[in-house]
Amino acid sequence: MKVRILSCGILLFSTALIAETTDQFTIGQQKAKVCMTCHGADGISTTDPYPNLRGQRASYFISALKDYKSRERTSGLAILMQQQADALTDQDMKDIAYYYSMLGTKKNKNESTK
Numbered sequence: 001m002k003v004r005i006l007s008c009g010i011l012l013f014s015t016a017l018i019a020e021t022t023d024q025f026t027i028g029q030q031k032a033k034v035c036m037t038c039h040g041a042d043g044i045s046t047t048d049p050y051p052n053l054r055g056q057r058a059s060y061f062i063s064a065l066k067d068y069k070s071r072e073r074t075s076g077l078a079i080l081m082q083q084q085a086d087a088l089t090d091q092d093m094k095d096i097a098y099y100y101s102m103l104g105t106k107k108n109k110n111e112s113t114k
């Protein structure tokens with residue numbers, strides 16, 4: 001009986017670990033819904049002044065968002081992004097950056113939009 005409880009615990013623990021590592025893409029995708037209006041459903045924008053985000057490097061992506069939030073980035077249409085960045089926590093930025101950095105790469109197997 002003791003053994004069964006123990007192995008059950010190990011099973012739960014390991015599936016939780018797997019879910020955490022593979023799910024950041026899905027979490028990021030959920031959080032990025034609002035971004036898709038301007039940056040396109042697949043990270044390729046359909047309107048000229050809006051940049052593409054697909055495949056963007058995560059560290060650059062996060063630094064850009066932080067610059068909008070701190071108002072260090074003010075040129076052009078930055079005002080649109082300042083409002084967007086205000087609504088994001090550091091964790092949101094990481095998750096969304098992960099999503100876009102993996103979008104369109106071979107490493108990402110969860111992608112539905114090809």
Ligand code: HEC
Pocket residue numbers: 031032034035036037038039049050051053061062064065073075076077078079080081084085088096
């Ligand atoms: C209302 C339209 C709009 C929405 C919604 C929007 N963006 Fe943007 N985004 C822009 C525009 C316009 C720019 C270019 C701004 C500039 O000139 O700096 C931009 C720029 C960016 C950049 C910098 C790209 C680069 O190459 O430097 C990132 C990163 C970004 N957006 C992420 C996001 C994320 C994440 C969201 C969702 C939380 C989002 N955007 C929602 C319009 C939008």
